[in-house]
Amino acid sequence: MGRTAYLIMTNNPLVVERLGDTHEVEFLETSYEGLLLAVRDKVHEGHTLLSHPLAGSVKPNETPYRSIMVSCERCDAVDARSLSLIERAIEACRKFEDKTSGYGERALKDFQLIDWTLLESGLDSADA
């Protein structure tokens, strides 16, 4: 089995900045939950999740950013495991209050950085 070609779905501008030219990145201007919902749509279309939708201990809605890797390849059938992971992530996301308003520029940059490093660890595994 060769490497799995992946697509990065993100609402984190830092990811676009770092990977936009070299990787397949789908940038969405949306909330944390909005991104999870977009990933769920992809799963419905037959893409498989490659990274866990709840990476990191910075809680959903505490950080506004999320980046998730899905397979480029589409299967005919929906991957049940991916669907259950993303559904539970959406459910988990909804139990945290939204605290993303009122962050300063610096805090936002750091949230972007944390999200980036979480994604990066997934990229390292995918590209290893």
Place this chain on the structure above:
Amino acid sequence: MAKIKVAHYINQFFAQIGGEEKANYPAELRVGEIVGPGMALAQNLGDEAEIVGTIVCGDSYFNENLETATAEILDMVKELNPDVFVAGPAFNAGRYGVACGTIAAAVQDQLGIPAVTAMYDENPGAEMFKDKVYIVATKNSAAGMRAAMKKLAPLALKVARGEKLGASCEEGYIPNGTRVNFFEKERGSKRAVKMLLDKLAGKKFATEYPMPDFDRVDPCPPLKDLTHAKIALVTSGGIVPKGNPDHIESSSASHYGEYDITGVDDLTEEFYETAHGGYDPTYANEDADCVLPVDVMRDLEREGVIGELHHLFYSVTGNGTAVASARAFAAEFAQKLVADGVQAVILTST
């Protein structure tokens, strides 16, 4: 300080009126009286509280006249004007448990008076009401009366005073789906070691977090040939012929409906409506196809996309209907569907 006033509810059996033969005994208020298990309750309540009256009701009377009995009893409770309402303990008596849960929840919701009850955790009343009122877990027979009252009385006092309750294992109530923190005597690692030793020895152990029951169903293999398939429509959206001939309840349905749509091309306002009480019915009543898509199915039938639409549809209101009831309904009509040669079902919800 004034004593806390307690109203107590018991059934005909514990009031020593009689067993099953007296289960039709109507609701009765005995102001100022302490009856049967009320003695033990009063004892455990101590000096801080007094039982200001006892309401006695036959189990059959209550369950067969649910609405009127509830209204009657609520009036009696109003008259007593207690600080707290205590029902039971019902132990493993099913109808008594349901009555205790129903009336305790109603007293709490409609009168704003805190209420508690007690029963065996496998009593159907526990499953139905544990997330609505605090239910003290008891043994499965009246032999557990003493132990039950020891937990029920302090819990009644606490809710009467409006105190914040601790975790289920501290207070003795049946876990109600709300997770409450508390400090254990031993640290977590020690508890884990002990749990493992018990598990290894095949002894009973109590998990601190029961896994949620997701009740997953493996999907069926896909249909190979849609063009020859017989497809049925089933809905929990409560679509029924106009007038709801089977009187399917708007919530907590006790039965489902089976309706013939032979020759029906479109569910019109004139002949169909929804019985569902949990969503705005305006659009479903105007055009029931938006919940149960008979019109598009007929189109697909004509276009040859599907073989045929089954001539019967099944309908229930999902609104508050117990999972166990829903499962039983489906198990029953699934057999009928299979017997009728249906190969696939489109299940619509609201």
Place this chain on the structure above:
Amino acid sequence: MRLELGRIYIKDIQFASESKIEDGVLHVSEEALRAVALKDDKIASVSFDIAKPGESVRITPVKDVIEPRVKVEGAGGVFPGVIAKVDTVGSGVTYALKGMAVVTAGKIVGFQEGIIDMTGPGADYTPFSKTLNLVMVCEPVEGAETHDYERAVRLAGFRVAAYVGELARDLEPDETQVYETCTIKEGMKKYPDLPRVAYVQMLQSQGLLHDTYVYGVDAKKIVPTIMSPTETMDGAIVSGNCVSACDKNPTYVHENNPVIEDLFEQHGKTINFVCQIITNENVYLADKQRSSDWTAKICKMLDLDGVIVSQEGFGNPDTDLIMNCKKIEAEGVKTVIITDEYAGRDGRSQSLADADIAADAVVTGGNANQVVVLPKLDKVIGTLDYVTKIAGASEDTLRADGSLEVELQVITGATNECGFNKLSAR
């Protein structure tokens, strides 16, 4: 492996011109500490402070908590592969300074959790309100890259802890305990009738401030492996700092891993404590599969009868936990898992992001979303600047009277998933 652990009880910490431990009192020279901390050019400045149990002091944002230890006999030094050479540790003699900790605090990123209150309701939830804390607050040099600075703060903490630990080298311990595990064959012969039990420790390994290091190796890059639990006592596993404080294991918890201690207590009596198995919690799903497959495989190859699995962190580790549990149970090995919960402020949400019926024996460290009000304290070590932004804190975190309304998740170690605390939930 056989490790003799000598405990030296510290009763007080005082700043002094000369560093030494005398009659249970730790005297430390701030100047010497500063020199040790500032060996890294990414750190511009550092200040030291002492916080004692019962004092009206709040420490925040806490990055790591470390117990000073020193290797007196046997191979290697404490924190191998990190600040000592990479020699295998876990045998010989080690001294630990009990009743105290080195706490690193200060900003790494622009939102920070981690509160230790030395008194009040917050003190009930953090284990580090009961230790004498030597607190170091670092500041980065201008333009320091976040990763580099995180590493600098992490290593500075270990250096300071090792410096303090070194002061105990020639002391006589107050108390000594021997921890010894057998080799496979020895164990079979010695305890033929006792169930074979191991400890599966899941290490957080996801990215910046979510990492753990084993002999200096980033735990993301390991495959599951076995260790002698005594290695862990010598600092073989260390924390990579944190942003989320309640369920990330500080280094202190690794050194004093409660599951290891409590399994050792039963070792030779009711169980044969075979070994510790470490695995990771990577974000990449194929890694999760590999690691959980391997963990179950190792359990099988070691002919284990039972394991305790501990989790670390929120969210995606729930998936690792359930995968480990399910696969280990499928090998016929009985499991007990330790986790914590995010059941929402009202306690009514689904606690975990994954679940399986195989997980029928769960120990919980409590609901991290529970709200707690922390009164204003007289002194803050570090800064409250981030408190309004910390996870679990809401907009009105800082109330008019100076008290903080926060969720337990901001308190360091509050819902530890190694079972370090008594907090639980039902």
